[in-house]
Amino acid sequence: MSQALLVSNLLLWLAVLALAAVVYALARQIGVLHERVAPAGALIMSGGPRVGEPAPRFSGEDLSGRPVEIGGADAQGASTLLLFVSPGCPVCKALLPVVKSIAAQEGGRLRVVLASDGPLEEQRGFADEHALGALPLVVSTELGLAHRVAKLPHAVLIDAGGVVRAKGLVNTREHLESLFEAQRRGVASIQDLAAAGGVRRVG
Amino acid sequence: MIDPVVVLALRAAGAALFASAALHKLRGFAEFRVALADYQLVPWWTSGIAARALVAAECATAVLLLSPLARPTGFAAAAGLLALYGAAIAVNLLRGRRDIDCGCFGPAQRAPLGVGLVVRNALLAAVALTGLLPTVDRPLGGVDAITAAALVLALALLHAAASQLIANAPRLRSLRGPA
Numbered sequence: 001m002s003q004a005l006l007v008s009n010l011l012l013w014l015a016v017l018a019l020a021a022v023v024y025a026l027a028r029q030i031g032v033l034h035e036r037v038a039p040a041g042a043l044i045m046s047g048g049p050r051v052g053e054p055a056p057r058f059s060g061e062d063l064s065g066r067p068v069e070i071g072g073a074d075a076q077g078a079s080t081l082l083l084f085v086s087p088g089c090p091v092c093k094a095l096l097p098v099v100k101s102i103a104a105q106e107g108g109r110l111r112v113v114l115a116s117d118g119p120l121e122e123q124r125g126f127a128d129e130h131a132l133g134a135l136p137l138v139v140s141t142e143l144g145l146a147h148r149v150a151k152l153p154h155a156v157l158i159d160a161g162g163v164v165r166a167k168g169l170v171n172t173r174e175h176l177e178s179l180f181e182a183q184r185r186g187v188a189s190i191q192d193l194a195a196a197g198g199v200r201r202v203g
Numbered sequence: 204m205i206d207p208v209v210v211l212a213l214r215a216a217g218a219a220l221f222a223s224a225a226l227h228k229l230r231g232f233a234e235f236r237v238a239l240a241d242y243q244l245v246p247w248w249t250s251g252i253a254a255r256a257l258v259a260a261e262c263a264t265a266v267l268l269l270s271p272l273a274r275p276t277g278f279a280a281a282a283g284l285l286a287l288y289g290a291a292i293a294v295n296l297l298r299g300r301r302d303i304d305c306g307c308f309g310p311a312q313r314a315p316l317g318v319g320l321v322v323r324n325a326l327l328a329a330v331a332l333t334g335l336l337p338t339v340d341r342p343l344g345g346v347d348a349i350t351a352a353a354l355v356l357a358l359a360l361l362h363a364a365a366s367q368l369i370a371n372a373p374r375l376r377s378l379r380g381p382a
Contacts, residue, residue, distance in 0.1 A: 006346065013353040020360035027367035031312075034374040145247070150237040150304065 048148030051166060051182075055082075055158045056146040062136035063120075063127055068113060070143070072162040078111045079165070079183075084144060084154040086116050087126035091171050092153040096130050098173045103135065117141050157183055205336045208347040210274070212354035213334045217281050218268040219359060220327075225261035227308070228254070238306030242291050243298075260284060278334035285331060289324030292316050307366070314370040323369060 049055055057071035070082060083099060085092035103112040114137045116123055123139050126132075147156055147167075156167040157179045166182035168175065228235045232254065239257070240250035264284060267277030288307075295303060296316055304313045305320060314320075 009346075010349070013349070013357075016357050017353060017360070020357050020364070024360045024364040024367070027364045027371065030371050031367050031374075034371055034378070037378065148237065148241065150234050 048146070048167070049164050051164050053164055054162050055080075055156065055164050057162075058138075058140070058143050058146065060138055060140055060143075062113075062138050063123060064136075066136060068136050068138050070113060070158070074111070074160045074162070076108065076111075077160045078109055079160055080111045080113060080158040081179075082113050082115060082147070082156040082158060083170075084115045084147070084149045084152055084156075086118065086152050087122050088118075089152045093130065095153050095170065095172075095176070096132070098176060100135065102176065112136075113138060115140060115143050117144050155179055159183070204339050205333065207338045207341065207343060208350050209354075210334055210338050211343070211347070212351040212358070213330065214268045214274065214277070215351065216355045216358045217277070217331060217334070218265040219355065220362065221261045221265040221268070221281065221284075225258050225265065228258050228261070228306075232258075234304075235306050238304045241303040242295055243300070244291055244294065257284075275335055278331050281334075282328045282331040285324045285328040289321050289328065292324070293321050296321070308370055312370055315373050317369065317373060319369040319372060323365060 055071040057069075059067065059069045062068050070080060074080065081099075081102070083095075085096070099112060099114075103110065112135050114132065114135055116126070116137060116139055118139070120139060123137060127137050147154070151169050153170050154168070155170045155176060157165045159165045166179040168179065170176045170179070235258075236250050236254045239245070239254050240247045245253045260280070261284065264277060264280040267273045267280055270277070292305065295301070296318065301316045303316060305316050307320060308314060
């Protein structure tokens with residue numbers, strides 16, 4: 001009898017573990033499906049200045065000592081694309097050529113400012129390695145904290161009036177372009193657009 | 204009175220839970236610090252110290268749970284930490300700040316705050332408190348080892364599944380659109 005109970009118990013444990021594993025696998029699959037179905041735009045992060053609010057004012061110098069002002073009305077009427085990067089972030093490096101091409105395309109209408117944080121020598125090496133040249137690179141912890149940057153590369157699009165028009169985590173060219181799209185359409189993020197019915201939902 | 208094998212399994216499961224939580228926080232320490240600062244419970248300049256203190260507390264709890272002598276302290280510390288996290292989430296839910304990152308599932312997965320997380324923490328804290336109950340005195344045998352190991356594994360899988368479902372819930376809501 002005791003032997004039979006032991007065997008039955010072991011078999012039940014095996015069944016319980018198998019079921020628990022199946023439940024976990026199903027939950028995980030749902031998670032993956034959600035990732036696939038989510039709109040492919042810059043993922044907006046909470047925290048920091050909201051879209052429609054004025055960007056926190058910042059004045060400082062870039063690596064080569066040129067003064068950089070962020071926030072407040074721009075005298076030339078240009079928008080500002082503030083992109084938070086780091087030498088230790090491979091996605092940021094992959095994005096730099098895209099940023100340079102956008103900067104060249106937009107010309108005077110858009111000012112691109114890169115922001116990073118960390119030891120100065122490392123940042124200089126990063127700037128040289130990627131031939132950032134004309135793009136100002138600001139090294140400041142304060143700027144990252146003001147915008148509550150949690151994940152890199154993080155982009156903030158600020159209009160000529162100093163108001164945040166779009167922001168989010170940008171992993172690809174499409175994400176970066178979605179910020180300009182969001183500004184043009186006057187929505188906070190591609191997720192908002194989807195919620196408003198602008199993007200056809202899947203399912 | 205509870206059976207010692209239950210306590211044994213709870214100790215191992217609790218230690219695994221806190222060790223993995225501490226590991227997640229260390230792997231994405233910068234993200235965890237920002238998430239913690241976003242809770243707006245401590246001044247932002249102390250968030251670095253607070254984040255380190257929490258990771259240290261989690262490691263200490265895991266060690267206490269594993270050491271046979273400090274078992275009650277370990278369970279009390281576990282319940283205390285879980286209640287603290289639950290309270291921090293509840294405070295921000297009451298403030299209406301549900302869209303901040305909860306920082307619960309490690310750097311790979313972000314999830315906003317929700318009632319599900321508070322319930323999860325309350326349940327876990329209740330389980331941790333049952334470990335404080337007096338145990339029946341009986342010798343542990345070979346079958347108990349299998350029971351304890353299987354229980355730990357089953358709890359770990361169920362916890363992972365529940366966490367995944369809690370993280371999925373807000374995504375499902377956003378797909379359905381504004382109600």
